[in-house]
Amino acid sequence: xxxxxxxxxxxxxxxxxxxxxxxxxxxxxxxxxxxxxxxxxxxxxxxxxxxxxxxxxxxxxxxxxxxxxxxxxxxxxxxxxxxxxxxxxxxxxxxxxxxxxxxxxxxxxxxxxxxxxxxxxxxxxxxxxxxxxxxxxxxxxxxxxxxxxxxxxxxxxxxxxxxxxxxxxxxxxxxxxxxxxxxxxxxxxxxxxxxxxxxxxxxxxxxxxxxxxxxxxxxxxxxxxxxxxxxxxx
Amino acid sequence: xxxxxxxxxxxxxxxxxxxxxxxxxxxxxxxxxxxxxxxxxxxxxxxxxxxxxxxxxxxxxxxxxxxxxxxxxxxxxxxxxxxxxxxxxxxxxxxxxxxxxxxxxxxxxxxxxxxxxxxxxxxxxxxxxxxxxxxxxxxxxxxxxxxxxxxxxxxxxxxxxxxxxxxxxxxxxxxxxxxxxxxxxxxxxxxxxxxxxxxxxxxxxxxxxxxxxxxxxxxxxxxxxxxxxxxxxx
Numbered sequence: 001x002x003x004x005x006x007x008x009x010x011x012x013x014x015x016x017x018x019x020x021x022x023x024x025x026x027x028x029x030x031x032x033x034x035x036x037x038x039x040x041x042x043x044x045x046x047x048x049x050x051x052x053x054x055x056x057x058x059x060x061x062x063x064x065x066x067x068x069x070x071x072x073x074x075x076x077x078x079x080x081x082x083x084x085x086x087x088x089x090x091x092x093x094x095x096x097x098x099x100x101x102x103x104x105x106x107x108x109x110x111x112x113x114x115x116x117x118x119x120x121x122x123x124x125x126x127x128x129x130x131x132x133x134x135x136x137x138x139x140x141x142x143x144x145x146x147x148x149x150x151x152x153x154x155x156x157x158x159x160x161x162x163x164x165x166x167x168x169x170x171x172x173x174x175x176x177x178x179x180x181x182x183x184x185x186x187x188x189x190x191x192x193x194x195x196x197x198x199x200x201x202x203x204x205x206x207x208x209x210x211x212x213x214x215x216x217x218x219x220x221x222x223x224x225x226x227x228x229x230x231x232x233x234x
Numbered sequence: 235x236x237x238x239x240x241x242x243x244x245x246x247x248x249x250x251x252x253x254x255x256x257x258x259x260x261x262x263x264x265x266x267x268x269x270x271x272x273x274x275x276x277x278x279x280x281x282x283x284x285x286x287x288x289x290x291x292x293x294x295x296x297x298x299x300x301x302x303x304x305x306x307x308x309x310x311x312x313x314x315x316x317x318x319x320x321x322x323x324x325x326x327x328x329x330x331x332x333x334x335x336x337x338x339x340x341x342x343x344x345x346x347x348x349x350x351x352x353x354x355x356x357x358x359x360x361x362x363x364x365x366x367x368x369x370x371x372x373x374x375x376x377x378x379x380x381x382x383x384x385x386x387x388x389x390x391x392x393x394x395x396x397x398x399x400x401x402x403x404x405x406x407x408x409x410x411x412x413x414x415x416x417x418x419x420x421x422x423x424x425x426x427x428x429x430x431x432x433x434x435x436x437x438x439x440x441x442x443x444x445x446x447x448x449x450x451x452x453x454x455x456x457x458x459x460x461x462x463x464x465x466x467x468x
Contacts, residue, residue, distance in 0.1 A: 003269045004323055007282045009243030012315070012326050035237045048241045055315040055326070079313055079328050081246070081289040089238055092246050092289070092326070094313050147381065 011091040014058040015046035015130065017077070017137040018066065020102040021154040023163055025119050026170040027102070028134065029066065030126070032114040037087055038127040044134075045115070046093070059096040066115060073099040073153040077137055085129050093129075097137045099153040120170070145171055149190065152211050160198045160206035161185060245325040248292040249280035249364065251311070251371040252300070254336040255388040257397055259353050260404040261336070262368065263300065264360070266348040271321055272361040278368075279349070280327070293330040300349060307333040307387040311371055319363050327363075331371040333387035354404075379405055383424065386445050394432045394440035395419060423449050 018029035033043040045066045049058045056076070063072055077095045085091065102117075118124070120138070125131060145151045151167055165181050185191060192212050197205035252263035267277040279300045283292045290310070297306055311329045319325065336351075352358070354372070359365060379385045385401055399415045419425060426446050431439035 004245065007245055008285050010246050010283070011238065011241055012244050012246070049244070049315065049326075051242050051324075052317050054317065055313055076312060078310060079289055081283065081328070083286050083288065090285075092283075092328075094315070094326075 008090070011086075011089055012049045012055070013046050013091050013093045014049060014055055014062060015044040015080075015093050015095050015133060016059055016062055016066070016074075017044055017095065017097040017134055018063070018100055019097065019120075019137075019141065019154065020100040020105065020117065021151075021167045021170070022102050022117075024166055024170075025121070026167070027117045028120050028123055029100075029115060029117055030123065031066070031116075033127060041127050042124040043127045044095075044130045049094075055094045059094075059098075063098055067100060067105055069100065069104060073150060077133070077140060080129055080133065082129070093133075095133050095137070097140065099150060101154055101156055103156045141171060149211075155211075158194060158196075158208040158210055160201065160208060161191075162201055162206050164209075242324070245320075245323055246283045246289070247280050247325050247327045248283060248289055248296060249278040249314075249327050249329050249367060250293055250296055250300070250308075251278055251329065251331040251368055252297070252334055253331065253354075253371075253375065253388065254334045254339065254351065255385075255401045255404070256336050256351075258400055258404075259355070260401070261351045262354050262357055263334075263349060263351055264357065265300070265350075267361060275361050276358040277361045278329075278364045283328075289328045293328075293332075297332055301334065301339055303334065303338060307384060311367070311374060314363055314367065316363070327367075329367045329371070331374065333384060335388055335390055337390045375405060383445075389445075392428060392430075392442040392444055394435065394442060395425075396435055396440050398443075 020027045020029065029045065030042045031045050033039055033041055045062055047058065047062050049055055053061065056074075059074055059076075060070075063074060064070055074096055075098075077097050080093045080095060083090055085093070120134075123134075126134070141150075145168075151171060154167065155163065161182050164185060165176055165178065168181070169175055190212055191209040194208040194210060196208050198208055199205040254261045254263065263279065264276050265279050267273055267275055279296055281292065281296050283289055287295065290308075293308055293310075294304075297308060298304055308330055309332075311331050314327045314329060317324055319327070354368075357368075360368070375384075379402075385405060388401065389397065395416050398419060399410060399412065402415070403409055424446055425443040428442040428444060430442050432442055433439040
């Protein structure tokens, strides 16, 4: 027992980076922190891990409270553990990122805090090390989306190829050639063309597609050729 | 302050999965646990995060104590946080994996515990959830090594192509065609042929190669064609 008794105990928190795509731009869901220190400043949505729940449980609980959604794509990103990252008391933060279909987003279940979607390109300065967390999550998203079909989590069930291209362009902060992108995307075999067109975006309209979930994993490797230099060593 | 005061504090530990390659097989460094519970049973090398150090600092300290090595390839893998994973007291474990060149491995700096290298194919049952941690690290290693040149961390400065092939084969638990492997590996432009041969492995001998660190990242993408289906969604 002696080995355990002499050790320090820490607060353990979970912080969630919630990404969504509004059809044009990549967005992030932030809250105004409701308690001191830094009360009233912009923050990731987080909370302390409770007795009887794992960090994964805590992240799901926090996300459900914030968005009203269950079964959201949620992935552990990294642990931030610098001794003085929280000025009040040592707190180890386990950071998750989530990808949300904005059309499914409901309002938050609680009124305890004020939540707001921001453009990633124009978001406020956050408390503590939360800006570093967001920067790491963006890199991870770039890297992972080049190897796995996770970005589709942010699209509604029916989407157009111009929407898909906008999403990839906002994640990779670049532009893709329209013809190339469309051709490569269709050649993956991932997309099932629908009969209806979206006529809001242009006069000619753009066909809706759905994701072929049967071919989801098998064909996604073909996508890698679209973004050959996607992100760093994460 | 009230929000902080009512929260639970946890012990925070670091556990290190240390992989090495002995020229033929993939190996893992384990220790006999020196204290209760599970005293005397096989375990990953770990320890509690100390005041004033981050989890990364703690992992480096533990690895240095275990191997005598600094500057080892070390990467955060995952946090294990099930409430009852440690029977004595709630302990959140931040798991790292390390890749070590076995020819640089020195003996441990302390005699506080007994450390031993095991074949990954033939390792003992470990305490708590440590076997799950190793399983996840193996999957991560497969996935990551298909996209980044990290396996070279386990090779000495000079190595032969048969050694390289053995290493890839033991990571992916498969066999590669000798001619194909050699041709693809050389075509990456990553390897610089040396004048000397290793004559221990065969009568004819095999040329030594060194890694061209200038081309390390640029050319590694070409390697992906060697292991096209490497691992799952990690």
